[in-house]
Amino acid sequence: MGEVYRADDLKLGQPVALKFLPPALAGDAALLERFHAEARNARQVSHPNVCRVYDIGKVDGQHFLSMEYVDGEDLAALLYRIGRLPATKALEMARQLCAGLAAAHEKGVLHRDLKPSNVMLDGHGRTRITDFGLALRAAEVIECDTSGNYPCPLE
Numbered sequence: 001m002g003e004v005y006r007a008d009d010l011k012l013g014q015p016v017a018l019k020f021l022p023p024a025l026a027g028d029a030a031l032l033e034r035f036h037a038e039a040r041n042a043r044q045v046s047h048p049n050v051c052r053v054y055d056i057g058k059v060d061g062q063h064f065l066s067m068e069y070v071d072g073e074d075l076a077a078l079l080y081r082i083g084r085l086p087a088t089k090a091l092e093m094a095r096q097l098c099a100g101l102a103a104a105h106e107k108g109v110l111h112r113d114l115k116p117s118n119v120m121l122d123g124h125g126r127t128r129i130t131d132f133g134l135a136l137r138a139a140e141v142i143e144c145d146t147s148g149n150y151p152c153p154l155e
Contacts, residue, residue, distance in 0.1 A: 002035070006069055009054075015069040016054065020062055032063065039065050042132040044107040049100030051120060051130040070128050076116035093119075096127035104129070 002019045009016045025031045035056075042053040052068040075093075079085070085093070097119065104111060111118075111132060118131040 002065075004067075009066065012054075015071075017051075017067045017069045019065040019067060021064065023062060026061070026063055035063060035065070038132050041109050042067075044109050045100075045104045045132075047100050047103035049096045049127055049129060050103060051128045053132075067130075068128075070120040070122050070130070072120055072122040074117050074130075075119040075121060075127075078121060079116055092125075093121075093127045097129065100127070100129045104132075 002021050004017050004019045007016055007018045008014075021032070021035045039053050039056040042050075046052065051070055053065055054068070055066040057064055057066065073081075097114070101111065101114070109132070111129065113131065114129065118129065120128040120130050122128065
């Protein structure tokens with residue numbers, strides 16, 4: 001949900017990623033709450049394998065999230081570009097993803113939308129989980145959602 005742009009945070013003195021909620025969706029109270037919930041849920045998690053969310057804001061009527069900028073590519077783009085990953089690389093990425101998910105689960109946050117386009121790979125070989133847009137607090141009622149060809153494993 002939303003487009004992501006690289007920007008420079010003048011206060012922090014570093015690049016950030018800005019994720020904008022499409023203006024057509026900003027009038028939908030439920031979607032706006034989901035956008036805010038993404039920020040609340042993601043801010044609970046601080047781990048090297050989870051993309052940090054810094055803040056949420058609104059400028060010129062457009063709502064946005066300010067996040068850690070990851071200089072790299074998402075796993076979907078990498079797989080499209082090179083095809084199958086070498087087994088050692090796939091295992092290392094899986095280990096890092098599990099570490100990031102474990103950190104989220106320790107904070108009671110369930111991602112619920114892990115897929116290649118929500119996994120970023122930086123230039124240092126680190127794997128980062130992004131986009132907590134479907135995340136829930138573990139205490140909330142859990143319903144399975146699906147995203148593309150990645151069905152919920154509980155189905």
